[in-house]
Amino acid sequence: MKLLMADDNPDVIETLTNYFSARRYEVQSVADGLECLSVAQDFKPDAILLDIKMKRIDGDKIIMDLLTLLPNVKILVITGNQDQALRDKIFKMGIDGYFEKPVSLLILHQKIREIEYSLKTSAEEK
Amino acid sequence: MNPYSIPPLISGLLALLLATYMLFNKGAGTIRKIFFVFSLSIFVWLTSFSIGYSVYDPKWALFWFRFAYLGVVFIPVTSFHFHLEFLQRRPVRLLVVLYAISFIFLLLSWTNLFFYGVKRFFWGFYPQASIIYPFYLIFFMVLVWAGPLLCIKEAFIKKRSESNLSIIQLKQLRFVLAAFFVGNLGSADFLAKFGIPCYPFGYANMVIWFVVLAFAINQYRLMNVEMAAEIAQSAKLAALGMLTAGINHEIRNPLYVIRGQAQTFLENVKEGLYKSNDEALKDALRMMMKTDEQAERATDIIKKLSEFARPQNEINFKQSVNVLGCLDYVLELIHFEINLDKVVVKKNVFPDLPPIRADQRQVEEILFNLLLNACQSMALSGGVLIISAWRKGQSVQITVEDTGRGFSKEKLQHLFDPFVTTKVGGTGLGLYLTKQLVEKNNGKIKIENQEDGGARIYLEFSIFSEANPIKQQEGII
Numbered sequence: 001m002k003l004l005m006a007d008d009n010p011d012v013i014e015t016l017t018n019y020f021s022a023r024r025y026e027v028q029s030v031a032d033g034l035e036c037l038s039v040a041q042d043f044k045p046d047a048i049l050l051d052i053k054m055k056r057i058d059g060d061k062i063i064m065d066l067l068t069l070l071p072n073v074k075i076l077v078i079t080g081n082q083d084q085a086l087r088d089k090i091f092k093m094g095i096d097g098y099f100e101k102p103v104s105l106l107i108l109h110q111k112i113r114e115i116e117y118s119l120k121t122s123a124e125e126k
Numbered sequence: 127m128n129p130y131s132i133p134p135l136i137s138g139l140l141a142l143l144l145a146t147y148m149l150f151n152k153g154a155g156t157i158r159k160i161f162f163v164f165s166l167s168i169f170v171w172l173t174s175f176s177i178g179y180s181v182y183d184p185k186w187a188l189f190w191f192r193f194a195y196l197g198v199v200f201i202p203v204t205s206f207h208f209h210l211e212f213l214q215r216r217p218v219r220l221l222v223v224l225y226a227i228s229f230i231f232l233l234l235s236w237t238n239l240f241f242y243g244v245k246r247f248f249w250g251f252y253p254q255a256s257i258i259y260p261f262y263l264i265f266f267m268v269l270v271w272a273g274p275l276l277c278i279k280e281a282f283i284k285k286r287s288e289s290n291l292s293i294i295q296l297k298q299l300r301f302v303l304a305a306f307f308v309g310n311l312g313s314a315d316f317l318a319k320f321g322i323p324c325y326p327f328g329y330a331n332m333v334i335w336f337v338v339l340a341f342a343i344n345q346y347r348l349m350n351v352e353m354a355a356e357i358a359q360s361a362k363l364a365a366l367g368m369l370t371a372g373i374n375h376e377i378r379n380p381l382y383v384i385r386g387q388a389q390t391f392l393e394n395v396k397e398g399l400y401k402s403n404d405e406a407l408k409d410a411l412r413m414m415m416k417t418d419e420q421a422e423r424a425t426d427i428i429k430k431l432s433e434f435a436r437p438q439n440e441i442n443f444k445q446s447v448n449v450l451g452c453l454d455y456v457l458e459l460i461h462f463e464i465n466l467d468k469v470v471v472k473k474n475v476f477p478d479l480p481p482i483r484a485d486q487r488q489v490e491e492i493l494f495n496l497l498l499n500a501c502q503s504m505a506l507s508g509g510v511l512i513i514s515a516w517r518k519g520q521s522v523q524i525t526v527e528d529t530g531r532g533f534s535k536e537k538l539q540h541l542f543d544p545f546v547t548t549k550v551g552g553t554g555l556g557l558y559l560t561k562q563l564v565e566k567n568n569g570k571i572k573i574e575n576q577e578d579g580g581a582r583i584y585l586e587f588s589i590f591s592e593a594n595p596i597k598q599q600e601g602i603i
Contacts, residue, residue, distance in 0.1 A: 009383075012382055018390055080376075081375055102384070104389065105385070106389060106393070
């Protein structure tokens with residue numbers, strides 16, 4: 001399963017990458033919205049862990065583009081802000097999860113396992 | 127009860143009510159205490175006269191009119207004192223003499239030299255002036271007019287730069303003066319004391335005077351210095367509050383990393399991902415170092431913010447202040463905001479810039495307010511913030527330029543007025559207080575729009591040099 005991490009904080013990226021790559025996930029990372037779009041196009045991740053506030057373009061601005069580009073991609077938004085209005089807006093775009101930092105890696109992992117399972121079952125059905 | 131005695135009674139009770147309210151509401155500064163005594167004098171005057179109108183025995187009427195003078199004799203001196211306090215002038219010796227004279231008049235008011243008796247008019251008894259009364263009347267008129275005349279001088283004749291009143295106090299002054307002219311018509315009451323049958327309608331004017339004064343004091347809530355300092359502090363905290371989105375983001379990231387590192391290690395052990403103890407130890411060491419570093423980062427952010435938020439106890443306008451140091455400190459403080467707003471900062475500071483003579487904390491506060499404002503004017507769309515500083519003669523010039531919206535023409539004229547704001551959630555006190563801070567540090571500030579959009583702020587401070595002492599100003603903010 002392929003995961004794309006988007007966060008402009010290198011320490012966050014390092015922590016996530018270490019955890020998930022040690023668990024046999026294929027991981028790539030980007031530091032801003034523009035980069036996220038171009039890497040997603042080539043890498044074709046199954047799920048994206050998307051930070052909202054990033055340099056150049058914010059995460060919420062690219063959700064629609066990501067979904068157009070990869071209609072089946074699962075987007076998990078991980079944000080550093082408590083903003084109810086933004087949260088409601090993002091949920092309407094069709095994301096699969098919304099977490100506030102510092103979210104537990106175990107919860108993220110659980111969510112990703114669920115996505116992995118649903119991908120597997122839908123592949124088997126086909 | 128005589129119907130003519132009802133309006134003064136009601137007015138008197140109203141005076142007492144208002145006086146008490148003013149005394150206990152929102153802190154009791156000196157001016158409120160003077161206002162209280164002034165109102166109390168008016169209460170004694172009006173209620174005693176009201177009783178005097180109603181009694182049937184002229185002896186008792188005279189007693190009550192004399193009793194009224196327990197309050198009346200202090201009206202001129204407290205009114206004068208009120209105006210002086212408003213102008214922040216405290217000529218103690220003069221005031222002592224004036225209060226003493228008032229006291230002498232109080233003693234005299236119980237003799238026949240002041241009022242020889244009472245005369246019956248259509249509204250009831252009224253005291254009749256004797257030899258001393260005209261002297262009291264002169265004393266009354268001089269003092270009652272002196273205060274407002276000094277205020278007029280301060281507000282309209284003196285140059286703005288020489289006045290130690292703030293814009294807000296000058297606004298209050300308008301109320302004080304308008305109130306006085308209405309209230310002063312009330313002194314036409316004296317006509318009846320010389321036997322002229324003119325109904326003493328002074329209570330009505332007094333009530334108007336009163337309500338307007340109370341309104342002026344309460345409207346701006348800045349009557350005393352302690353309150354001004356309190357307001358400055360809360361405006362600072364409000365400005366810091368605007369940083370919360372950025373701070374939130376900045377503190378959650380290290381916490382996220384700390385938690386993630388700890389969980390990774392625990393899970394790795396639980397799932398048996400480490401092949402040897404050595405490998406686990408090596409990984410643990412690396413993770414602990416990372417955790418420590420992140421904890422330090424979060425602590426650093428909190429430390430800086432709380433240090434800036436703390437109210438300032440000691441002020442020294444004679445410090446040698448390094449502008450670049452202050453600038454770097456403030457940029458670090460607001461860098462979350464800068465990042466969130468996608469602002470690029472350019473610094474052009476003249477090498478070997480001499481230090482300025484000012485209070486360091488206040489210079490930081492000035493820069494904090496101005497830079498934060500500039501960033502917020504460029505919020506979301508992003509922009510460039512250019513800060514330049516150079517030496518010009520005996521001064522240091524600083525400019526802050528942004529590529530934001532700039533200000534509309536009307537806004538530019540009222541930028542430094544209190545309660546003027548262009549942003550949602552703003553207190554409207556930021557620039558007003560910033561200007562006060564700049565002026566207290568013997569600096570100058572000017573804001574204008576740039577030709578191609580955005581605002582440009584000019585700051586000027588004097589260079590610090592031991593040989594060139596500058597006029598000292600005292601202040602609390």
